[in-house]
Amino acid sequence: MNQIGIVAMDYFLPEKERLVSDIFKEEKIPLDAFSKKINFLKDTGIETVRVSDELPSELSLKAAKKVLAKANIAPEEIDLLVGFTSIPEDYTGPTWSAIGYVQEKLGMKNAFATAVNTGGCASFHVALEAACALMNSSDDIKTALLVAGDRTPTGNKIYFPITVTSDGGGALILKKDHNRGQILGIENYSIGRLHDVWYVPGIPLDRKGPVDETAIYMHCDYDKFNKTIIPLNAFMFRKIIRSVLKKNGLSLDDIDYFIYPSFTKWDQSTFMKAMNIPPEKIYLDNLKRIGHVQESDMVINYVDAVSDGHITEGKTVMVVSNGAGFFWSAAIVKQ
Amino acid sequence: MDRIDNICIKGAASYVPPLKRSVADILNSELTDTMSAMDYEKAISDLGIAHVHACETEMPSELAANAAIQALEQTGTNPQDIDVIADFTTLPQESFVPVWSLTNKLKDDIGAAKAFNIGFSHGGCSSLLVALKFTTALLTENTDWKTALLLSGERAVGGKRILNSPNAATICGDGGSAVVLEKNDTGSSRIIGTEITTIGSMHDVLNIPGGGFIHPTDHEQFKLMLDWDRYKDVFSQQAEDIFSKMTEKLLSPVGLDLDQIKYFICPNISSENRKEMAEIFNADEDRICNQNISRYGHIQSTDLIINYISAISDNRLKKGDYILFCSHGFGFTWGVTLLQY
Numbered sequence: 001m002n003q004i005g006i007v008a009m010d011y012f013l014p015e016k017e018r019l020v021s022d023i024f025k026e027e028k029i030p031l032d033a034f035s036k037k038i039n040f041l042k043d044t045g046i047e048t049v050r051v052s053d054e055l056p057s058e059l060s061l062k063a064a065k066k067v068l069a070k071a072n073i074a075p076e077e078i079d080l081l082v083g084f085t086s087i088p089e090d091y092t093g094p095t096w097s098a099i100g101y102v103q104e105k106l107g108m109k110n111a112f113a114t115a116v117n118t119g120g121c122a123s124f125h126v127a128l129e130a131a132c133a134l135m136n137s138s139d140d141i142k143t144a145l146l147v148a149g150d151r152t153p154t155g156n157k158i159y160f161p162i163t164v165t166s167d168g169g170g171a172l173i174l175k176k177d178h179n180r181g182q183i184l185g186i187e188n189y190s191i192g193r194l195h196d197v198w199y200v201p202g203i204p205l206d207r208k209g210p211v212d213e214t215a216i217y218m219h220c221d222y223d224k225f226n227k228t229i230i231p232l233n234a235f236m237f238r239k240i241i242r243s244v245l246k247k248n249g250l251s252l253d254d255i256d257y258f259i260y261p262s263f264t265k266w267d268q269s270t271f272m273k274a275m276n277i278p279p280e281k282i283y284l285d286n287l288k289r290i291g292h293v294q295e296s297d298m299v300i301n302y303v304d305a306v307s308d309g310h311i312t313e314g315k316t317v318m319v320v321s322n323g324a325g326f327f328w329s330a331a332i333v334k335q
Numbered sequence: 336m337d338r339i340d341n342i343c344i345k346g347a348a349s350y351v352p353p354l355k356r357s358v359a360d361i362l363n364s365e366l367t368d369t370m371s372a373m374d375y376e377k378a379i380s381d382l383g384i385a386h387v388h389a390c391e392t393e394m395p396s397e398l399a400a401n402a403a404i405q406a407l408e409q410t411g412t413n414p415q416d417i418d419v420i421a422d423f424t425t426l427p428q429e430s431f432v433p434v435w436s437l438t439n440k441l442k443d444d445i446g447a448a449k450a451f452n453i454g455f456s457h458g459g460c461s462s463l464l465v466a467l468k469f470t471t472a473l474l475t476e477n478t479d480w481k482t483a484l485l486l487s488g489e490r491a492v493g494g495k496r497i498l499n500s501p502n503a504a505t506i507c508g509d510g511g512s513a514v515v516l517e518k519n520d521t522g523s524s525r526i527i528g529t530e531i532t533t534i535g536s537m538h539d540v541l542n543i544p545g546g547g548f549i550h551p552t553d554h555e556q557f558k559l560m561l562d563w564d565r566y567k568d569v570f571s572q573q574a575e576d577i578f579s580k581m582t583e584k585l586l587s588p589v590g591l592d593l594d595q596i597k598y599f600i601c602p603n604i605s606s607e608n609r610k611e612m613a614e615i616f617n618a619d620e621d622r623i624c625n626q627n628i629s630r631y632g633h634i635q636s637t638d639l640i641i642n643y644i645s646a647i648s649d650n651r652l653k654k655g656d657y658i659l660f661c662s663h664g665f666g667f668t669w670g671v672t673l674l675q676y
Contacts, residue, residue: 056548081533083457086433091539091547092557093432094456095425100538100666113533113666114465115456117433118422126453130469137472138337151548188451192442195435202431203546203557205394207493216551218434325439325452 004132006181006333007143008071009172011300012062013290014052018157020044020164020291027158030222038266040161045265046291052151052167056089057098060149063169063296064102071173073143075108078173080134080144083115084127086295086323087150088200088216093117098149108145120198120323121261122188123148124170124295125331129186135176147171150294156217159198161225163263163292170299180313184332187244189236194326197224229326234274236328237320241275244318244330255332256315258282259305261297261322262290271320283310295323311335336528336588337468340475343522344514344674345412348405349641350398351388351510351631356496358384358506358632365497378503383606387508387632390490394429396437398511399488400444406484406513407445410522417447418480421470422454423462424487425635425665426559427543432456437488447484459541459664460602461531462487463514463636464672468529474518486513489635492543495558496632504561505604508632512640523647524658524674527589530581534573537667540565569667575615578661581671582616589673593617597656597676598646602638602664603628612661621651636662652676 024041031040052059060083068075083099090098097115102108119126124146131144149169158164174183199219203211245251258277260268268284271277283305286297293300298319305311312335319331358379366375390398399422407414422438429435438452451473458465463485470483488511498504516526544550545557586592599622601612606628613623624642626649631641639660646652653676660672 088431088434088548088551090549092427092543092545093547094454094462095427095459095559095665096538096542096547097457097666099457100533100535103533103535104538105535108535111533112531113535114458114469114531114668115433117454117456118436118438118452120434123433129451130453130473133472133476134337134469137339137475140336153548153551190439190442190452192439192444192448192452195439195443196430198434200431200434202427203493203552203554205427205429205490205492207554207557211552211554213551215546216431216548324434325436 003176004135004174004183005178007173007175007178008067009299009303010063010067010070011168011170011296011303012059012066013050013168016051017048018051019048020046023157023164027155029158029160043266044164045287046164047288049157049164049166049291050168056085056149056151057101059151059167059169060085060098060147061102061105063149063171064106064145064147067171067173073173075106076110077143078108078111078145079141080131081108081111081113082127082131082144082146083148084123084146084295085148085150086120086123087152102147118325119327120325121295122321122323122327122329124298125186125188125321125329128331129188131174132183135174142176144174145171148296150296153213153216155213159218166291166293168293168296170296172299182334184334185244185248186331187240188327188329189240190325190327194228197221197229197326198324237271237274240328240330241320244332248332254316255318257305257311257317259298259301259317259319262287262292262301337472338475339471339526339528340518342471342474342516342518342526343520344524345517345520345522346406346410347514347640347644348402348409349510349512349637349644350401350405352390352393354389354391355386356389357386361496361506366501381605381607382503382506383628384506384632385629387496387506388510390509395424395488395490396429396440398490398509399437399486400441402511402513403441403445403484403486406515410515412482412515414446415448417450417482417484419470419473419483420447420450420452421466421483421485422487423466423485423636424489425459425462426489426492457666458668459666460636461662461664461668461670463639464529464660464662464670465531467526467672468531470516471526474516481518483516484513487511487637489637493558498559499561499563502563504563505633508634510634510637512637514640524676527673527675528585529670529672530585532577532581532669534667537569540667541665577669578615581669585671585673591657595657596659598651598658599623600639600642600646600658600660602662603631603633616661
């Protein structure tokens with residue numbers, strides 16, 4: 001896979017900020033369900049998050065508009081449109097996805113629109129892998145736009161014990177035979193038995209029983225999370241990183257910079273320690289002021305790492321994530 | 336045209352739950368106050384559906400798993416050899432999609448540990464074709480990958496089976512289906528290509544408002560809702576043109592025209608829709624599947640697999656025959672896939 005490059009990435013964040021300390025006062029947190037070594041209320045490293053009153057579809061639309069403008073590409077040039085939102089949208093999935101709305105509003109009349117619904121916060125990687133494969137195998141698909149828009153419900157900004165969420169959206173445009181931002185490789189690996197660690201219950205299929213607003217909240221099986229994902233996480237990251245490096249004939253030393261999700265300070269520290277990555281080689285600056293924007297973290301952190309001068313032309317970048325499912329994913333990009 | 340390695344449908348299977356419900360019973364239970372006797376008779380005759388299979392307690396992932404296990408056994412496929420699992424379910428699953436996906440659960444249930452799993456939203460009855468398009472690309476581009484399992488599990492939302500009550504457009508049945516694809520195999524049908532067209536302006540013609548961000552707790556709107564007038568408008572005005580362009584794009588490069596298609600496989604929406612599809616493709620009765628609508632009703636994209644299996648078991652195909660899957664679904668997504676038996 002060496003023919004496809006990222007023409008542009010961009011993101012949209014709503015202007016309205018909220019203090020995480022205020023959110024902590026409003027939402028119930030089962031503190032006894034987590035490690036005694038970490039004080040969730042003090043140690044997330046997140047001070048403010050962005051909140052929106054707009055629907056998730058609008059956040060996708062705004063991110064898509066921004067990336068089209070940045071790339072100076074007309075909507076008619078988009079051949080493939082892939083949604084990779086990983087939390088509930090305006091209407092129930094998989095029947096509905098915001099991607100049709102984005103196609104309509106931006107007039108992408110030549111695009112084949114679809115949405116990937118697996119990967120959780122690693123849906124960026126799942127969508128990237130699928131889009132690149134289709135672009136490589138299709139003579140008709142030269143330009144693709146991938147977009148996500150996420151809004152968490154009021155009352156469910158905290159994903160205890162992993163993060164505090166912001167609303168926002170991220171988008172990227174891929175082009176065939178583009179020699180910048182070349183995607184050298186993508187690896188995704190999932191462990192199916194962990195499918196129910198993170199989930200949103202939704203309305204029961206038989207519509208029986210009472211349903212309140214928590215039906216659309218993110219839920220965590222804390223016991224399973226602590227017993228399975230916590231001990232597996234570093235091992236799985238090593239496995240996926242080694243795999244993508246090996247397939248591309250690279251070593252960890254060849255990676256100039258890392259992009260990683262903005263979950264918490266201790267999660268980032270644990271990842272860096274496990275992979276032996278120094279702080280100057282990974283983008284950490286958004287955690288404090290934005291928090292976690294689901295799969296769009298990868299776009300937001302990449303864009304800001306470029307604009308802050310950490311990623312320059314010719315640098316080799318590894319984009320790493322994990323996500324509900326449970327997925328571990330890594331991609332290598334030659335800027 | 337997509338560049339696809341030699342990828343075949345090695346085998347396909349479907350599963351329906353044992354409980355049957357007659358359409359008369361469904362119409363009686365869902366429509367009695369709003370439908371006259373004449374409407375009732377017309378609904379049954381226009382739909383062409385006698386009964387559907389209905390879940391009691393089975394969840395969508397169980398329906399998909401039952402079909403998948405059958406398909407794997409039938410093809411002698413070791414689950415550990417599966418490289419890709421693709422979900423083409425169109426209706427809600429036991430937890431909210433996209434956060435949860437039955438592919439993750441089934442990976443574990445069937446022991447397909449190494450598989451890359453992916454699911455697709457937004458394609459409705461054309462989701463199978465969307466999954467085929469991506470999966471054939473993934474198998475082609477990954478030289479180490481050889482085997483894919485495509486699957487779905489559909490259970491009518493909230494037990495509501497009539498789409499567009501009281502003027503029923505179809506009656507939804509429950510069931511699951513699975514397809515095993517294999518690269519460089521001499522399986523039953525070689526996939527030549529897939530064309531998809533989506534119309535974003537129709538994104539909300541058919542959807543489930545309840546349970547999403549706008550109406551998270553609304554039981555009453557947790558059902559398939561169709562804007563019938565917009566659907567009929569777009570279908571009558573655009574279907575022929577869209578299908579014509581897609582089939583031309585698919586058939587021309589391989590030197591075929593529609594007359595050379597032996598068999599057309601469409602969704603089991605209604606007898607009326609079947610006639611419309613037959614007209615669009617200029618296909619006479621023996622060239623378009625019609626044998627399953629009465630006994631299964633409409634099981635979303637699984638219809639295509641059920642009809643494909645029947646076409647083979649009824650000896651409607653001989654080696655070398657061309658088959659066209661043709662479908663339209665939510666999104667709004669239109670698709671055609673060309674296969675050679």
